[in-house]
Amino acid sequence: MGAVMQRSMPASSRLHSEAIQFRIILAATYPFFLAAAIVQRVLPGQATRRGLLPVRRSVFGEAKAMAVSAIPFAFMG
Template structure:
């Protein structure tokens, strides 16, 4: 398979996995927001003011690459 075709296929797989897992991460982000509120700034970094949707996407984007390892 050509490198560009492989990259396109991996990008498509990433988007499909993101779409499939996003509802779970959205639920997790909503529960975390309800139970813990906003997290304080850590290690001198400024506190991030993301929406629940942005937080869910960030969690999914951090977790999904592990599916491609191996």
């Protein structure tokens, strides 16, 4: 029996593990995205130069939206 048997995690356990990893990465990166959201708020953006009305979320909501949209790239592969 030269074959090595691998045990795989049940799907629910793997999903739970990925959810925990997502939350950890979100907590670790949120301060950086918060700083970026504050800088974007302070500096005039392209939308205001073109006369478009920007979507006004709170700085915290904007930081979370940026983090949640960027973090899935960490799980690709």
